Amino acid sequence: xxxxxxxFKRSYKRKMSSMFGKALEEASLADKYITxxxxxxxxxxxxxxxxxxxYLEQETRQVYYFSLEFLLGRFLxxxxxxxxxxxxxxxxxxxxxxxxxxxxxxxxxAGLGNGGLGRLAACFLxxxxxxxxxxxxxxxxYKYGLFAQKIIDGYQVELPDNWLRxxxxxxxxxxxxxxxxxxxxxxxxxxxxxxxxxxEHVDYLPVxxxxxxxxxPGYRNGTVNTLRLWSAEVVDNEFDFSSxxxxxxxxxxxxxxxxxxxSEVLYPDxxxxxxxxxxxxxxxFFVSAGLQSIVRRYKKKKLDIHRLADHxxxxxxxxxxxxxxxxxxxxxxxxxxxxxxxxxxxxxRIVAYTNHTIMPEALETWxxxxxxxxxxxxxxxxxxxxxxFCARLQKAxxxxxxxxxRMAIISDGVIKMANLAVVGAFSVNGVxxxxxxxxxxxxxxxxxxxxxxxxNNKTNGVTHRRWLIKANPGLSSLLSETLGTPLAHQPxxxxxxxxxxxxxxxxxxxxxxxxxxxxxLAAFIQRAVGVTVxxxxxxxxxxxxxxxxxxxxxxxLHVLHLYNQLRDDPDLDIVPRTVIIAGKAAxxxxxxKNIIKxxxxxxxxxxxxxxVNDRLKVVFLENYGIQMAELIFPAADLSEQISTASKExxxxxxxxxxxxGAVTIGTDDGANIEIRAAVxxxxxFPFGLSVGEVLRYYREGGYSAAALxxxxxxxxxLIRQLQGELFPRLPQDEFHNIVRSLLDYNDEFFVLRDFGxxxxxxxxxxxxxxDRAAWQRMSLVxxxxxxxxxxxxxxxxxxxxxxxxxxCPVPQRSPVLIQx
Ligand code: 26V
Numbered sequence: 001x002x003x004x005x006x007x008f009k010r011s012y013k014r015k016m017s018s019m020f021g022k023a024l025e026e027a028s029l030a031d032k033y034i035t036x037x038x039x040x041x042x043x044x045x046x047x048x049x050x051x052x053x054x055y056l057e058q059e060t061r062q063v064y065y066f067s068l069e070f071l072l073g074r075f076l077x078x079x080x081x082x083x084x085x086x087x088x089x090x091x092x093x094x095x096x097x098x099x100x101x102x103x104x105x106x107x108x109x110a111g112l113g114n115g116g117l118g119r120l121a122a123c124f125l126x127x128x129x130x131x132x133x134x135x136x137x138x139x140x141x142y143k144y145g146l147f148a149q150k151i152i153d154g155y156q157v158e159l160p161d162n163w164l165r166x167x168x169x170x171x172x173x174x175x176x177x178x179x180x181x182x183x184x185x186x187x188x189x190x191x192x193x194x195x196x197x198x199x200e201h202v203d204y205l206p207v208x209x210x211x212x213x214x215x216x217p218g219y220r221n222g223t224v225n226t227l228r229l230w231s232a233e234v235v236d237n238e239f240d241f242s243s244x245x246x247x248x249x250x251x252x253x254x255x256x257x258x259x260x261x262x263s264e265v266l267y268p269d270x271x272x273x274x275x276x277x278x279x280x281x282x283x284x285f286f287v288s289a290g291l292q293s294i295v296r297r298y299k300k301k302k303l304d305i306h307r308l309a310d311h312x313x314x315x316x317x318x319x320x321x322x323x324x325x326x327x328x329x330x331x332x333x334x335x336x337x338x339x340x341x342x343x344x345x346x347x348x349r350i351v352a353y354t355n356h357t358i359m360p361e362a363l364e365t366w367x368x369x370x371x372x373x374x375x376x377x378x379x380x381x382x383x384x385x386x387x388x389f390c391a392r393l394q395k396a397x398x399x400x401x402x403x404x405x406r407m408a409i410i411s412d413g414v415i416k417m418a419n420l421a422v423v424g425a426f427s428v429n430g431v432x433x434x435x436x437x438x439x440x441x442x443x444x445x446x447x448x449x450x451x452x453x454x455x456n457n458k459t460n461g462v463t464h465r466r467w468l469i470k471a472n473p474g475l476s477s478l479l480s481e482t483l484g485t486p487l488a489h490q491p492x493x494x495x496x497x498x499x500x501x502x503x504x505x506x507x508x509x510x511x512x513x514x515x516x517x518x519x520x521l522a523a524f525i526q527r528a529v530g531v532t533v534x535x536x537x538x539x540x541x542x543x544x545x546x547x548x549x550x551x552x553x554x555x556x557l558h559v560l561h562l563y564n565q566l567r568d569d570p571d572l573d574i575v576p577r578t579v580i581i582a583g584k585a586a587x588x589x590x591x592x593k594n595i596i597k598x599x600x601x602x603x604x605x606x607x608x609x610x611x612v613n614d615r616l617k618v619v620f621l622e623n624y625g626i627q628m629a630e631l632i633f634p635a636a637d638l639s640e641q642i643s644t645a646s647k648e649x650x651x652x653x654x655x656x657x658x659x660x661g662a663v664t665i666g667t668d669d670g671a672n673i674e675i676r677a678a679v680x681x682x683x684x685f686p687f688g689l690s691v692g693e694v695l696r697y698y699r700e701g702g703y704s705a706a707a708l709x710x711x712x713x714x715x716x717x718l719i720r721q722l723q724g725e726l727f728p729r730l731p732q733d734e735f736h737n738i739v740r741s742l743l744d745y746n747d748e749f750f751v752l753r754d755f756g757x758x759x760x761x762x763x764x765x766x767x768x769x770x771d772r773a774a775w776q777r778m779s780l781v782x783x784x785x786x787x788x789x790x791x792x793x794x795x796x797x798x799x800x801x802x803x804x805x806x807x808c809p810v811p812q813r814s815p816v817l818i819q820x
Pocket of ligand 1: 114115116117118120267269270271272273274318356357361362363431460648649650651652670
């Protein structure tokens with residue numbers, strides 16, 4: 001590894017010539033990027049090898065985080081930052097006439113996730129590595145990540161995200177570590193008089209799972225953990241293939257091409273469970289490959305299979321990898337020869353489960369026949385797990401067949417994945433206090449009563465290294481200077497900032513940092529949508545997936561209400577406000593797409609109306625993702641966290657905003673409740689129905705949206721405008737769906753019910769923003785209290801309370817770099 005700038009330049013040119021046979025002058029941008037990335041990878045690889053050696057030597061307990069989604073973002077800049085070579089490289093490149101920014105910008109985002117759940121997995125990997133914890137990721141190497149969103153005439157259009165078009169410099173293909181995953185076929189029972197029967201899987205379709213490993217470096221600590229992503233390939237081995245083709249040769253050959261479809265594309269729907277056989281294939285594919293490789297590696301170490309549970313934990317991110325339970329049983333029994341009882345004791349000591357949603361429409365179930373035909377052996381095991389569980393239930397609850405049916409894993413003709421996960425895991429956690437309470441008291445009440453000790457809470461967190469240090473270098477250096485300590489490994493130190501809450505000079509410096517970030521975002525907005533926004537205006541931001549329960553509609557209706565007020569009273573004194581909204585809608589979620597159109601129509605109307613006179617601007621930014629998020633959070637003044645109480649399990653953007661000094665306007669939902677408690681009511685703008693009130697309405701009724709709309713002039717006007725009055729150019733039924741959701745479906749998400757309370761809270765925001773010093777203080781308190789929402793804290797708790805994992809620091813060599 002290079003040590004000085006001069007050495008860096010020399011090795012860079014050498015690398016360029018060895019990789020591309022080119023001199024610098026002839027190199028393309030892509031060549032330059034790959035050259036740099038490969039140099040960094042060489043350094044990371046050394047540490048990767050050392051980390052693995054050190055885990056092996058110390059026989060440390062390791063955790064594997066199984067997730068169908070990892071929303072990683074870009075690597076180049078963070079890897080430079082984590083290796084502490086950013087400045088040397090930037091200067092060295094610049095002396096060779098290369099702008100590091102250009103290389104950073106040329107890297108595609110690894111967008112292998114939908115939203116909160118996928119990004120959480122990425123933050124967790126960062127915290128594991130940065131705290132020297134032996135924890136690795138396991139997932140799918142989708143050829144296409146989450147679709148790219150284009151806005152055309154105000155409508156969302158989806159384009160494929162071909163992120164692997166260029167070579168991915170951050171992965172290593174390991175064909176020698178491939179595993180075979182078996183689909184379909186039949187199970188033959190082979191009986192032997194003395195022994196218990198064996199099960200032989202025949203006529204199956206073999207799929208080759210090839211791992212691509214990505215290094216996950218810790219922050220300047222020498223640790224490099226592994227994210228193993230599996231890719232589906234056709235089996236080229238004649239033996240494996242012939243066992244399948246014996247049944248039906250023609251189909252066997254044509255089916256080969258269906259194989260690659262398994263790792264082709266990430267499902268973009270995170271709102272509604274749909275029974276898609278390909279998704280079940282994806283789930284079994286990566287779970288089986290992942291577990292096979294874990295067991296194989298464990299045995300290679302010559303460790304005793306009977307002690308597997310002492311050495312590994314498998315964490316499942318939602319129910320998507322819940323097949324880990326029967327698949328681990330299968331491996332332990334069919335391949336390792338263990339009996340049922342021992343295999344079950346081990347499995348239920350290894351698997352832990354996190355639930356991320358209570359929305360009933362998102363709970364996964366698979367039709368019995370689909371499951372049985374695709375996974376015959378797994379079906380047998382799930383049936384046995386279910387039979388044994390039901391026997392226990394019948395004993396515990398004699399004469400209550402209905403309760404047994406509700407709690408069973410298989411009932412009503414479907415396999416209930418949440419029930420399977422709860423029964424098979426030793427730990428079940430929600431992602432914020434209120435969410436965990438809801439799981440225990442309502443959604444999973446009966447399972448909780450039966451397994452009270454399994455349930456616990458782990459409030460989400462986000463990595464402050466990406467979301468503060470990398471995304472907001474200005475703020476990050478001001479904070480470490482003020483506190484006299486770097487924050488990378490001790491986010492809890494942010495709390496010391498409270499001692500500086502009334503420091504006016506610091507307040508002013510913080511204001512300047514925010515102002516610079518807002519200018520940067522304003523320039524981006526200008527380029528992206530051609531709208532000029534004033535960096536001195538209140539930047540009011542809502543960025544997240546578009547969902548009815550997240551209530552972008554409430555935000556939009558309030559914007560329209562402000563506009564109405566401005567038109568009614570041209571001299572109205574409001575704080576100039578820039579409302580920024582971004583997020584993707586699931587391609588088949590028509591309501592959500594309609595909301596996007598509505599926001600874009602509002603933007604055209606308001607931004608083009610001279611009477612508004614720049615007091616209000618509306619911007620919808622297309623293709624929200626990790627990159628854009630890193631630009632947005634540092635520039636926000638107001639964080640919109642306005643879900644219907646009880647619906648948002650935790651939220652994590654709320655934490656990223658807070659960390660960057662935005663103040664929250666929010667409902668008492670998810671982690672908002674904990675954020676509000678941490679900063680105090682003076683530094684938060686609460687509004688809306690509480691969880692208790694929402695649940696009471698659902699239980700007892702007593703809400704009439706139509707009556708409310710009729711009795712409130714502001715609301716009836718908004719509804720009339722939605723019905724077409726405001727948009728003469730559009731078909732009159734353009735927003736019919738939205739109106740129907742409010743009136744015909746009685747406003748399931750209480751948008752109209754919370755409108756008054758929301759508008760009043762926004763008026764308090766308006767008043768507060770006028771006193772810049774007071775606002776600055778609120779912002780500071782939010783930053784100071786954000787340390788406890790670092791994923792380091794969350795992962796610390798997972799490690800100590802669930803996984804029983806202790807740090808295993810990798811012996812450091814001499815410092816990598818002496819800056820000259
Ligand atoms: C759910 C489903 C259900 C239908 C089938 C396809 C599919 C794909 C993904 C998902 C995941 C949605 C769940 C999710 O992202 N939950 C979010 O998790 C965050 C991290 O815990 C949490 O902060 C958010 O509140 C929660 O909405």
